[in-house]
Amino acid sequence: MTTVITYGTFDLFHVGHVRLLKRLSELGDRLIVGISTDEFNDVKGKKSFCSYNERAEIVQSCRYVDEVFPENSWEQKVRDIEMYKADIFAIGDDWQGRFDDLNKYCKVLYLSRTENISTTQIKKKLSHLNKEKLDTIESSLHDVIEIVKAMSV
Amino acid sequence: MTTVITYGTFDLFHVGHVRLLKRLSELGDRLIVGISTDEFNDVKGKKSFCSYNERAEIVQSCRYVDEVFPENSWEQKVRDIEMYKADIFAIGDDWQGRFDDLNKYCKVLYLSRTENISTTQIKKKLSHLNKEKLDTIESSLHDVIEIVKAMSV
Numbered sequence: 001m002t003t004v005i006t007y008g009t010f011d012l013f014h015v016g017h018v019r020l021l022k023r024l025s026e027l028g029d030r031l032i033v034g035i036s037t038d039e040f041n042d043v044k045g046k047k048s049f050c051s052y053n054e055r056a057e058i059v060q061s062c063r064y065v066d067e068v069f070p071e072n073s074w075e076q077k078v079r080d081i082e083m084y085k086a087d088i089f090a091i092g093d094d095w096q097g098r099f100d101d102l103n104k105y106c107k108v109l110y111l112s113r114t115e116n117i118s119t120t121q122i123k124k125k126l127s128h129l130n131k132e133k134l135d136t137i138e139s140s141l142h143d144v145i146e147i148v149k150a151m152s153v
Numbered sequence: 154m155t156t157v158i159t160y161g162t163f164d165l166f167h168v169g170h171v172r173l174l175k176r177l178s179e180l181g182d183r184l185i186v187g188i189s190t191d192e193f194n195d196v197k198g199k200k201s202f203c204s205y206n207e208r209a210e211i212v213q214s215c216r217y218v219d220e221v222f223p224e225n226s227w228e229q230k231v232r233d234i235e236m237y238k239a240d241i242f243a244i245g246d247d248w249q250g251r252f253d254d255l256n257k258y259c260k261v262l263y264l265s266r267t268e269n270i271s272t273t274q275i276k277k278k279l280s281h282l283n284k285e286k287l288d289t290i291e292s293s294l295h296d297v298i299e300i301v302k303a304m305s306v
Contacts, residue, residue, distance in 0.1 A: 013166045015207040018214045022257075049279065054168040061171045063216040081218050122165075126202065126279035133287050140294050 002028030005086035005106075007071050009036045009119070011048040016117035023111055024090050025064035032084045033059055034071035043073075049123070066104045081105045155181030158259075160224050162189045162272070164201040166211045169270035176264055177243050178217035185237045186212055187224035196226075199284035202276070234258045 004027045010017050025031040036044070037052045048055065060068045062086065069080070081089060081102065089102050090109040102108050157180045163170050190205045199210070201208065205223065213221045222233070234242060234255065237300040241254050243262040255261050 015210050018211050058171050061215050137291055152225050
Protein backbone atom coordinates (compact mmCIF):
# COMPACT_ATOMS: atom_id res chain seq x y z
CA MET A 1 0.00 0.00 0.00
CA THR A 2 1.35 3.40 -1.03
CA THR A 3 0.68 6.20 1.44
CA VAL A 4 0.77 9.84 0.33
CA ILE A 5 1.12 12.70 2.82
CA THR A 6 0.48 16.39 2.20
CA TYR A 7 0.04 19.60 4.18
CA GLY A 8 -1.94 22.79 3.82
CA THR A 9 -4.34 25.30 5.30
CA PHE A 10 -7.27 24.60 2.94
CA ASP A 11 -9.06 27.83 3.82
CA LEU A 12 -12.26 28.71 1.90
CA PHE A 13 -12.36 25.26 0.32
CA HIS A 14 -12.43 25.63 -3.46
CA VAL A 15 -12.17 23.61 -6.65
CA GLY A 16 -8.39 24.06 -6.75
CA HIS A 17 -8.18 22.22 -3.41
CA VAL A 18 -10.47 19.45 -4.71
CA ARG A 19 -8.37 18.94 -7.85
CA LEU A 20 -5.12 18.92 -5.89
CA LEU A 21 -6.49 16.38 -3.37
CA LYS A 22 -7.78 14.18 -6.21
CA ARG A 23 -4.41 14.17 -7.95
CA LEU A 24 -2.61 13.54 -4.66
CA SER A 25 -4.91 10.58 -3.92
CA GLU A 26 -4.16 9.13 -7.36
CA LEU A 27 -0.45 8.96 -6.49
CA GLY A 28 -1.14 6.15 -4.01
CA ASP A 29 -3.72 4.14 -2.10
CA ARG A 30 -4.12 6.32 0.96
CA LEU A 31 -3.99 10.11 1.34
CA ILE A 32 -3.14 11.67 4.70
CA VAL A 33 -3.53 15.46 5.06
CA GLY A 34 -1.88 17.66 7.68
CA ILE A 35 -3.97 20.78 8.24
CA SER A 36 -2.21 23.83 9.63
CA THR A 37 -3.66 24.78 12.99
CA ASP A 38 -4.66 28.38 13.72
CA GLU A 39 -1.73 28.63 16.13
CA PHE A 40 0.76 27.43 13.49
CA ASN A 41 -0.71 29.89 10.99
CA ASP A 42 -0.05 32.62 13.57
CA VAL A 43 3.61 31.56 13.57
CA LYS A 44 3.58 31.76 9.75
CA GLY A 45 2.00 35.22 9.94
CA LYS A 46 -1.14 33.93 8.22
CA LYS A 47 -4.71 34.21 9.37
CA SER A 48 -7.31 31.88 7.91
CA PHE A 49 -10.94 32.84 7.54
CA CYS A 50 -12.21 29.46 8.79
CA SER A 51 -11.06 27.87 12.03
CA TYR A 52 -8.89 24.73 12.15
CA ASN A 53 -11.87 22.62 13.21
CA GLU A 54 -13.98 23.82 10.29
CA ARG A 55 -11.15 23.38 7.77
CA ALA A 56 -10.34 19.90 9.07
CA GLU A 57 -14.01 18.88 8.93
CA ILE A 58 -14.34 20.01 5.30
CA VAL A 59 -11.13 18.29 4.13
CA GLN A 60 -12.10 15.12 6.02
CA SER A 61 -15.43 15.13 4.14
CA CYS A 62 -13.60 15.04 0.78
CA ARG A 63 -13.82 11.59 -0.78
CA TYR A 64 -10.16 11.68 -1.85
CA VAL A 65 -8.90 12.05 1.72
CA ASP A 66 -8.42 9.15 4.12
CA GLU A 67 -7.27 10.94 7.25
CA VAL A 68 -6.51 14.43 8.50
CA PHE A 69 -4.32 15.51 11.41
CA PRO A 70 -3.16 18.86 12.85
CA GLU A 71 0.06 20.48 11.59
CA ASN A 72 1.48 22.39 14.53
CA SER A 73 5.04 23.16 13.46
CA TRP A 74 7.56 23.12 10.59
CA GLU A 75 9.58 20.42 12.36
CA GLN A 76 7.03 17.63 12.68
CA LYS A 77 7.18 16.36 9.09
CA VAL A 78 9.85 13.67 9.59
CA ARG A 79 7.94 12.31 12.58
CA ASP A 80 4.66 12.35 10.58
CA ILE A 81 6.25 10.58 7.60
CA GLU A 82 7.53 7.85 9.92
CA MET A 83 4.31 7.60 11.95
CA TYR A 84 2.05 7.32 8.88
CA LYS A 85 4.63 5.25 6.98
CA ALA A 86 4.32 7.70 4.10
CA ASP A 87 5.93 6.66 0.81
CA ILE A 88 5.35 10.00 -0.90
CA PHE A 89 5.40 13.55 0.42
CA ALA A 90 3.62 15.74 -2.15
CA ILE A 91 2.62 19.40 -2.11
CA GLY A 92 1.72 22.21 -4.53
CA ASP A 93 4.58 23.60 -6.61
CA ASP A 94 4.24 26.99 -4.93
CA TRP A 95 6.57 25.19 -2.45
CA GLN A 96 8.98 23.93 -5.18
CA GLY A 97 12.32 22.90 -3.67
CA ARG A 98 11.32 23.84 -0.15
CA PHE A 99 11.04 20.27 1.16
CA ASP A 100 13.80 18.53 -0.82
CA ASP A 101 15.54 17.45 2.40
CA LEU A 102 12.62 15.09 3.10
CA ASN A 103 13.98 12.96 0.21
CA LYS A 104 15.99 11.15 2.89
CA TYR A 105 12.75 9.75 4.30
CA CYS A 106 10.42 9.32 1.28
CA LYS A 107 9.84 10.44 -2.29
CA VAL A 108 9.18 14.19 -2.56
CA LEU A 109 6.89 15.52 -5.32
CA TYR A 110 5.70 19.03 -6.21
CA LEU A 111 2.38 19.20 -8.10
CA SER A 112 1.29 22.10 -10.28
CA ARG A 113 -1.57 24.14 -8.87
CA THR A 114 -4.86 24.87 -10.65
CA GLU A 115 -4.30 28.14 -12.46
CA ASN A 116 -6.29 31.19 -11.47
CA ILE A 117 -7.84 29.57 -8.40
CA SER A 118 -6.50 30.23 -4.92
CA THR A 119 -7.79 31.20 -1.51
CA THR A 120 -5.87 34.48 -1.82
CA GLN A 121 -7.67 35.30 -5.07
CA ILE A 122 -11.07 34.43 -3.62
CA LYS A 123 -10.43 36.68 -0.62
CA LYS A 124 -9.24 39.46 -2.91
CA LYS A 125 -12.23 39.22 -5.22
CA LEU A 126 -14.70 39.08 -2.36
CA SER A 127 -13.06 41.99 -0.57
CA HIS A 128 -13.55 43.99 -3.76
CA LEU A 129 -17.22 43.99 -2.94
CA ASN A 130 -16.20 47.27 -1.23
CA LYS A 131 -15.21 48.70 -4.55
CA GLU A 132 -18.07 51.20 -4.58
CA LYS A 133 -16.88 52.74 -1.31
CA LEU A 134 -13.29 52.89 -2.56
CA ASP A 135 -14.48 54.63 -5.73
CA THR A 136 -16.33 57.24 -3.65
CA ILE A 137 -13.23 57.89 -1.54
CA GLU A 138 -11.03 58.13 -4.63
CA SER A 139 -13.42 60.61 -6.17
CA SER A 140 -13.53 62.76 -3.00
CA LEU A 141 -9.76 62.73 -2.82
CA HIS A 142 -9.60 63.98 -6.40
CA ASP A 143 -11.96 66.84 -5.46
CA VAL A 144 -9.73 67.85 -2.54
CA ILE A 145 -6.65 67.85 -4.73
CA GLU A 146 -8.38 70.10 -7.25
CA ILE A 147 -9.50 72.51 -4.53
CA VAL A 148 -6.01 72.66 -3.02
CA LYS A 149 -4.44 73.18 -6.45
CA ALA A 150 -6.83 76.05 -7.17
CA MET A 151 -6.02 77.66 -3.80
CA SER A 152 -2.28 77.44 -4.34
CA VAL A 153 -2.33 79.26 -7.69
CA MET B 154 -32.65 1.21 -0.98
CA THR B 155 -33.73 4.62 0.25
CA THR B 156 -32.84 7.50 -2.07
CA VAL B 157 -32.66 11.07 -0.77
CA ILE B 158 -32.81 14.08 -3.09
CA THR B 159 -31.92 17.68 -2.26
CA TYR B 160 -31.22 20.94 -4.08
CA GLY B 161 -29.01 23.95 -3.53
CA THR B 162 -26.44 26.38 -4.88
CA PHE B 163 -23.58 25.34 -2.56
CA ASP B 164 -21.54 28.47 -3.26
CA LEU B 165 -18.28 29.00 -1.32
CA PHE B 166 -18.45 25.47 0.07
CA HIS B 167 -18.38 25.63 3.88
CA VAL B 168 -18.79 23.47 6.95
CA GLY B 169 -22.54 24.18 7.08
CA HIS B 170 -22.85 22.54 3.64
CA VAL B 171 -20.78 19.55 4.79
CA ARG B 172 -22.91 19.03 7.88
CA LEU B 173 -26.17 19.36 5.94
CA LEU B 174 -24.98 16.85 3.29
CA LYS B 175 -23.86 14.44 6.02
CA ARG B 176 -27.25 14.57 7.74
CA LEU B 177 -29.06 14.24 4.41
CA SER B 178 -26.97 11.18 3.53
CA GLU B 179 -27.83 9.60 6.88
CA LEU B 180 -31.55 9.74 6.00
CA GLY B 181 -31.05 7.03 3.38
CA ASP B 182 -28.62 4.93 1.37
CA ARG B 183 -28.03 7.25 -1.58
CA LEU B 184 -27.88 11.05 -1.76
CA ILE B 185 -28.62 12.85 -5.03
CA VAL B 186 -27.96 16.60 -5.18
CA GLY B 187 -29.44 19.05 -7.66
CA ILE B 188 -27.11 22.05 -8.05
CA SER B 189 -28.65 25.30 -9.27
CA THR B 190 -27.11 26.33 -12.58
CA ASP B 191 -25.86 29.87 -13.11
CA GLU B 192 -28.76 30.48 -15.52
CA PHE B 193 -31.32 29.29 -12.94
CA ASN B 194 -29.70 31.51 -10.31
CA ASP B 195 -30.15 34.43 -12.73
CA VAL B 196 -33.87 33.62 -12.79
CA LYS B 197 -33.86 33.60 -8.97
CA GLY B 198 -32.02 36.96 -8.97
CA LYS B 199 -28.99 35.36 -7.31
CA LYS B 200 -25.39 35.45 -8.43
CA SER B 201 -22.97 32.86 -7.10
CA PHE B 202 -19.27 33.52 -6.68
CA CYS B 203 -18.26 30.13 -8.13
CA SER B 204 -19.53 28.81 -11.47
CA TYR B 205 -21.91 25.86 -11.76
CA ASN B 206 -19.10 23.59 -12.94
CA GLU B 207 -16.92 24.47 -9.96
CA ARG B 208 -19.76 24.11 -7.46
CA ALA B 209 -20.83 20.76 -8.94
CA GLU B 210 -17.24 19.48 -8.86
CA ILE B 211 -16.85 20.38 -5.18
CA VAL B 212 -20.18 18.84 -4.11
CA GLN B 213 -19.43 15.70 -6.16
CA SER B 214 -16.13 15.39 -4.28
CA CYS B 215 -17.96 15.24 -0.94
CA ARG B 216 -17.99 11.70 0.43
CA TYR B 217 -21.63 12.00 1.53
CA VAL B 218 -22.85 12.64 -2.02
CA ASP B 219 -23.54 9.91 -4.58
CA GLU B 220 -24.55 11.95 -7.60
CA VAL B 221 -25.05 15.56 -8.67
CA PHE B 222 -27.14 16.94 -11.52
CA PRO B 223 -28.06 20.44 -12.77
CA GLU B 224 -31.14 22.21 -11.42
CA ASN B 225 -32.40 24.39 -14.26
CA SER B 226 -35.91 25.34 -13.17
CA TRP B 227 -38.44 25.33 -10.32
CA GLU B 228 -40.65 22.88 -12.20
CA GLN B 229 -38.32 19.93 -12.68
CA LYS B 230 -38.57 18.48 -9.16
CA VAL B 231 -41.43 16.03 -9.80
CA ARG B 232 -39.62 14.69 -12.87
CA ASP B 233 -36.34 14.38 -10.88
CA ILE B 234 -38.07 12.57 -7.98
CA GLU B 235 -39.52 10.07 -10.44
CA MET B 236 -36.34 9.69 -12.48
CA TYR B 237 -34.09 9.10 -9.45
CA LYS B 238 -36.85 7.11 -7.65
CA ALA B 239 -36.34 9.38 -4.64
CA ASP B 240 -38.05 8.30 -1.42
CA ILE B 241 -37.22 11.48 0.49
CA PHE B 242 -37.02 15.10 -0.65
CA ALA B 243 -35.10 17.01 2.03
CA ILE B 244 -33.86 20.57 2.19
CA GLY B 245 -32.75 23.20 4.76
CA ASP B 246 -35.50 24.68 6.89
CA ASP B 247 -34.92 28.12 5.39
CA TRP B 248 -37.36 26.63 2.81
CA GLN B 249 -39.86 25.41 5.49
CA GLY B 250 -43.26 24.69 3.94
CA ARG B 251 -42.19 25.75 0.46
CA PHE B 252 -42.17 22.24 -1.03
CA ASP B 253 -45.06 20.61 0.84
CA ASP B 254 -46.85 19.82 -2.42
CA LEU B 255 -44.11 17.28 -3.24
CA ASN B 256 -45.63 15.11 -0.46
CA LYS B 257 -47.74 13.57 -3.22
CA TYR B 258 -44.60 12.04 -4.72
CA CYS B 259 -42.33 11.27 -1.74
CA LYS B 260 -41.67 12.16 1.89
CA VAL B 261 -40.74 15.85 2.37
CA LEU B 262 -38.39 16.84 5.19
CA TYR B 263 -36.95 20.21 6.26
CA LEU B 264 -33.65 20.05 8.17
CA SER B 265 -32.35 22.75 10.49
CA ARG B 266 -29.33 24.63 9.19
CA THR B 267 -26.02 25.02 11.01
CA GLU B 268 -26.34 28.23 13.00
CA ASN B 269 -24.13 31.20 12.17
CA ILE B 270 -22.68 29.62 9.02
CA SER B 271 -23.96 30.57 5.58
CA THR B 272 -22.56 31.63 2.23
CA THR B 273 -24.21 35.03 2.69
CA GLN B 274 -22.42 35.52 6.01
CA ILE B 275 -19.07 34.45 4.56
CA LYS B 276 -19.43 36.92 1.68
CA LYS B 277 -20.44 39.67 4.11
CA LYS B 278 -17.56 39.03 6.52
CA LEU B 279 -14.97 38.85 3.73
CA SER B 280 -16.20 42.02 2.12
CA HIS B 281 -15.96 43.69 5.53
CA LEU B 282 -12.32 42.75 5.95
CA ASN B 283 -11.25 46.31 5.21
CA LYS B 284 -14.39 48.05 6.34
CA GLU B 285 -12.97 49.57 9.52
CA LYS B 286 -9.99 51.01 7.71
CA LEU B 287 -12.19 52.35 4.91
CA ASP B 288 -14.47 54.01 7.43
CA THR B 289 -11.49 55.72 9.08
CA ILE B 290 -10.15 56.95 5.74
CA GLU B 291 -13.54 58.17 4.64
CA SER B 292 -13.97 60.06 7.90
CA SER B 293 -10.50 61.67 7.68
CA LEU B 294 -11.16 62.67 4.11
CA HIS B 295 -14.40 64.32 5.14
CA ASP B 296 -12.50 66.33 7.80
CA VAL B 297 -9.94 67.47 5.23
CA ILE B 298 -12.67 68.58 2.84
CA GLU B 299 -14.30 70.64 5.57
CA ILE B 300 -10.98 72.29 6.51
CA VAL B 301 -10.15 73.11 2.89
CA LYS B 302 -13.62 74.48 2.30
CA ALA B 303 -13.31 76.74 5.35
CA MET B 304 -9.91 77.97 4.14
CA SER B 305 -11.22 78.78 0.67
CA VAL B 306 -14.03 81.02 1.92
